[in-house]
Every structure is written in structure tokens, then in C-alpha cells.
Amino acid sequence: MSTMKEAIIHPNLQVTIEDAQIPTPKPDEVIIKIVFAGTNPIDWKGADEVSARAMHGDLENPLHKNAGKDMAGYVHSIGSKVFDFKLGDRVVAVNHSSGFAEYGVGPAHTTAHIPDGISFEEAATTGLAYITAALALYRHLPLPEPWNPAKEATPLVIYGASSAVGAFAVKLAVLSNIHPIIAIAGGGGDIIAPVLRADKGDILLDYRSGKEALVKSIRRVAPHVKYVFDSISNEETVELLTSVLEPNGSIYASSLGGSQLKIPAGIQLEIPFAPGLWEPYDPAGPEGPKSPNIAPRAFSHAFFGYLSFAWSEGLIKVHPHKVLPNGLASLEEGIKGLRDGKNHGLKYLYEIAATPGVAGRS
Ligand SMILES: NC(=O)c1ccc[n+]([C@@H]2O[C@H](COP(=O)([O-])OP(=O)(O)OC[C@H]3O[C@@H](n4cnc5c(N)ncnc54)[C@H](OP(=O)(O)O)[C@@H]3O)[C@@H](O)[C@H]2O)c1
Known part of the structure; x- marks a missing residue:
């Protein structure tokens, strides 16, 4: 056949x-x-x-x-x-x-x-959700892999923590001993709550509580945030997340690309893009567009x-x-x-x- x-x-x-x-x-x-x-x-x-x-x-x-x-x-x-x-x-x-x-x-x-x-x-x-989360944390954010776990507090905000990509990002972050994790979700938040480590400072926030309440809660747990991963990425999430990031030297990683993301000048935008894994050449590689x-x-x-x-x-x-x-x-x-x-x-x-x-x- x-x-x-x-x-x-x-x-x-x-x-x-x-x-x-x-x-x-x-x-x-x-x-x-x-x-x-x-x-x-x-x-x-x-x-x-x-x-x-x-x-x-x-x-x-x-x-x-x-x-x-x-x-x-x-x-x-x-x-x-x-x-x-x-x-x-x-x-x-x-x-x-x-x-x-x-x-x-x-x-x-x-x-x-x-x-x-x-x-x-x-x-x-x-498959796709897992590897996109891995790309975000370990190729686009400079976070320690699970086989070399973090030895110091590393606040990480994960927006859309109940999405498949966001949830795998939370699970991988826990395996990398990255804490405190500030996980932000809505109706699906229950699925990720059991993974979080309250004893290491992790919290789950509800995006429906509004920007002001979210900013206050994030700052209470982590006054200085250098890394966020946003698996939702719209105007509201960009506004919220860039307002809690350190104005210089921090990284906003987003699972969605596009010119609609208005990121302030001091913050680096990173876009993990899983389909790049199947391209024959890596345009960002050391030899340019033809780099294996x-x-x-x-x-x-x-x-x-x-x-x-x-x-x-x-x-x-x-x-x-x-x-x-x-x-x-x-x-x-x-x-x-x-x-x-x-x-x-x-x-x-x-x-x-x-x-x-x-x-x-x-
Ligand atoms: N760059 C890449 O290579 C790549 C790879 C995979 C996916 N993506 C993109 O990443 C995004 C997530 O993909 P996924 O597979 O994780 O999606 P998914 O599992 O289908 O996401 C569903 C979740 O999204 C949340 N959500 C929907 N609208 C929201 C909003 N306005 N604010 C906050 N949360 C919202 C819901 O959370 P609640 O139930 O908690 O409300 C829901 O649980 C998609 O846009 C997808 O296209 C990109």
C-alpha cells in the first residue's frame, strides 16, 4: 500500500x-x-x-x-x-x-x-509547544538549562502561562531552578498552579485583574525583572511587560513576531521561531545566510x-x-x-x- x-x-x-x-x-x-x-x-x-x-x-x-x-x-x-x-x-x-x-x-x-x-x-x-518554550528560555533568554540549574534568584515573568507554549516554559523553568516565576494566566491558570513552587517565591497572577494590580503584584515579588517570556503578545501584554522590565539591558522574548510589538529602545526583543529549526541554513549563523x-x-x-x-x-x-x-x-x-x-x-x-x-x- x-x-x-x-x-x-x-x-x-x-x-x-x-x-x-x-x-x-x-x-x-x-x-x-x-x-x-x-x-x-x-x-x-x-x-x-x-x-x-x-x-x-x-x-x-x-x-x-x-x-x-x-x-x-x-x-x-x-x-x-x-x-x-x-x-x-x-x-x-x-x-x-x-x-x-x-x-x-x-x-x-x-x-x-x-x-x-x-x-x-x-x-x-x-512537540511544537515544548521546543518553542525551550528556544525561548535557552536560546533567546540567557537562562541556565535544566542540566546546569540556576544557583541564584532569577526572576522570570511568563505571560500566557496556561497556553501550551507558556505552560512548557513554566515547567522547564522549574526544572532549571529558575525562581521566582511570575506566571500570568486567566481561566486556564489552574493547570499550571500545581507546577509552581510557592516555597521558592513563585506566584500565579490573573491577567483579568488589570494592569495596575498586576504591576503591583509583580513588583512585590520581583522589584527588578530582566527577563520575560510572552506567549500571547498583544498591545496590552507588551505595555504591561515592558513596564515591569528594567529599562536597560533586559530582554522581552515573544512567541509572536511582527512590527506591532512596540518595544522601548533599552529593551531587547527576541523572537523564538520554531520553524527556523527545519531551514537548511541559519541566516543568523556565523557565515551568514548560507551557514549550515x-x-x-x-x-x-x-x-x-x-x-x-x-x-x-x-x-x-x-x-x-x-x-x-x-x-x-x-x-x-x-x-x-x-x-x-x-x-x-x-x-x-x-x-x-x-x-x-x-x-x-x-
Ligand atoms: N514562534 C513560534 O515558533 C511559535 C510556536 C508555537 C506557538 N506560537 C504562538 O504562540 C502563541 C501560543 O501558542 P499555544 O500553542 O501555546 O496556544 P494555546 O495553547 O492554544 O493557547 C491557549 C491559551 O491562550 C490564553 N489566551 C488566549 N488569549 C489570551 C489573551 N488575550 N490574554 C491572555 N491569555 C490569552 C488562554 O489562557 P486562559 O485560558 O488562561 O485565559 C488559553 O489557555 C500563539 O500565538 C502561537 O501562534 C509561536
């Missing part, structure tokens, strides 16, 4: 299930027989963006092809340069696309072993290896999740739910074998 089913997200967010070829691996990839796929905001935002580009006539094919980034399943085939996976391994992977299908492509550096005790369902909540993408690839290898280790040691929990019915047939409902902000502290998942037209449940 060389064909499979895959889901295509159209610019109006309508989803169709279509036939496609099972992918074959490039030298540094594995092909995964997907058991569970997960969705991220980019899955609907990407379709929107494609739609806008198509309207301006600069895109031939307006379909947002099989956009899925997060997938968990069994290694089905292996590229010639892959050294750390074998056929049948249970893995989770994140990629630019290809995850809304029976078979997806896992780049070796953004694929991780799933240890016993972690289900495919749980693993599928991690070694450092980002090495970073991902290290952090996906760490994810497997942290799971097997019981150090890190997955994101709360909900499996939508009928596999990819619910993808449209899921991405529209993300667009409409229905997922408070929740990742939507899809069991591929439950998709109509896909044979057999794993």
Missing part, C-alpha cells in the same frame, strides 16, 4: 480528507505511522495567511496542505543518516507540516523517543533527548488535552476552536485510526 489519507486545511478553514502518497524519508528523517496528531494555533493562522496571499495573487495553490506539526506514533521507515531510531520505535515528532495524515515525516533532530508509561496521546501534546543550520539542529537534538529523559524520570508532565471524535474528521472543529479561543489550558488531539476511511485502530 503506497497511498494514505491526509487532511487538507483550505483557506476558509474547511478541511477535506484526501488520498496522498505515503512519504519516503530523506537521509535525516524518519517516517512515522501516526497514532495521534495534535493541533497548534499556526494550523489555522497558516491557512489564513495562505488565503491572504492567494487573494493578492502571489500564490498559485491556495490550499494550506496537510499542515499538522505535532505527531506521535511508530517509526515506519528510516533515512540513511538517522542513527538514533529504529523501525517500530515509539516516537513523537514536530515538523513544518505532514502531521495530519496516516504517515508523517519526523526530522531526526525534532523527534524523540516516548518512554514506557507515556501514551501516544500524551506525547502528541508536546548546525546550532539549531544540535539544540533540538539535545532538547528532544532531554524530553525523553525527563519523561522517563517523571520530571515533566504533558499538556492537558481532549481527544476530538472521529479523528481528522474533527480537525475543522478543532482549529476553529483554537481560532475562537475555546481551549483554555487544553490541547486538541486527533486519533488517526478513528478517521473515516482509515483502516484499523492501533
